[in-house]
Structure formats: structure tokens, C-alpha cells
Amino acid sequence: MRIVVQNQKGGVGKTTTARNLASALVQQGLAACVVLADLDPQAHLSAMLPCADASAGDDAARWLAGADVRAAPVAGETGLALLRAAADLPDPAPALSMPAGADWMIVDTAPGWSELTVALCRWADLVLCPLEPDFLGLSGLARLLERFTQYDLPHDRLRFLLCRHSPRLNLHRDVQARLAERFGESQLLPVTISNSVRISESAGFGRSVLAHAPDSACALEYLTLARLLAGTPPISTKRSVA
């Protein structure tokens, strides 16, 4: 499974989602080896993931250039490996392929849109678009849909994930209802990621939110997201909200 996490809008939870989805897949035995690729020069994903082997730092650029790269194992998380960020990325990319041994690949992209984004969206099985359920979130989503039309990309590969969600807010409930009506559960994923300080805390500790706060709502939500994307039924246990 090849997943590209994309939204032209910045700060919507792309990197957070790539990181925690990867851990959730491995933790539930839904993937044996998830390779994460950090294609954002900000290198936030690389900063979040401690790698024991800190040699080369431009694995992601070499992967895009078609080299036979070995992703760096993530320390303390068997089954996770990382292609680290580089300041300069080839644009557009040549033929892309999964690194040897990976059964899932999750690509974290920079905000914005480029020829590289187009190539990645063509290559992906799914384009996962995290967004905040507010006016600017909707505006970003509209731009993404326009780009998909402009570049003749398959709209049915898009999956929308509401992040930083607060069900108490009328605005968030309204936006969720509007999107559900327009896209249905096939595209608006039937799980949302709660707004939680546990997420930012976990990034600071170099851990997934599943390891940092396993009983939190957002940990359960990322586990559910992994099961949805892997095509298995969502888990239905109720946990306390941290």
C-alpha cells in the first residue's frame, strides 16, 4: 500500500498523521515493514523519528532519483524505517518504486503543490488529506480538488481525514456534516482525530502518541484509522479521553 499524505495548506496534521498511522499499522500487525518518506525540506518527520543509524541524511532525495536506498530503522519501533529529508528534491520524480522489504509506504509531503506532488499522487494507491474542519480547511480542500481535476488525477484515490477535531464545536460538526453529505464515508473517513495536547507532547518525546498516551482518544483514533485504511473493521472499544 502506497499512501501519500498531502494538503497544500500547512499545519493541518500531515506529518503527525504519517508518523502515528505508521506506528498504528505496525502495532496492530497490519504491516510488517512501513517505510516513511520525509519529502518536506522542513524535515519535521525526520526530527520526530529517532534513527540509530544517523549516517546519510538525504535518503528521500536518492529514493526519488531512483537509487536503491535502504531506509534507516527507527530506534525502538521494530517495523518502522525512514527515508530522511533533504533540502533539494528532484522535481519531477522519475519512476517511483517501493523500497525493498516494505509492505507499506507512507510519504509525508511539504505544503504547497509542485510537479513532484503530481507524480506522487499518480503513483499512490491513496492520497490521504488531513484537514481542519473550518473555513480555511474547506478552502484548502477545494484547491486540492481543483488540482486533481487540472492534472487529471483520480479523485477516487482521495481520502479526507478531519484532524484537530473538537466535536463540541458547532463549526466542526457543521463542516463534518457538509463533507459527509458531499463525499460519503468512502472518501470522508469515518474517524476523526481529536484536538489533543498529547499529540504535540508525543512529538517532543520522539514517540508516537500510541506509546506516549496509549489510553488517549487520539491514540485510539489513529489505531482505527490504520484499520480503516488496511480494510479491516474499526475497533469499537471505548477509552477515556485524555
Ligand SMILES: Nc1ncnc2c1ncn2[C@@H]1O[C@H](COP(=O)(O)OP(=O)(O)OP(=O)(O)O)[C@@H](O)[C@H]1O
Ligand atoms: N490532533 C492534534 N491535536 C493537537 N495538535 C496537533 C494535532 N495534530 C497536529 N497537531 C500539532 O499541530 C502542529 C502541526 O502539525 P503537523 O506538523 O503534523 O502539520 P503539517 O500539516 O505536517 O504541517 P506542515 O504543512 O508545516 O508540514 C504540530 O505542532 C502538531 O503537534
Ligand SMILES: [Mg+2]
Ligand atoms: Mg509536515
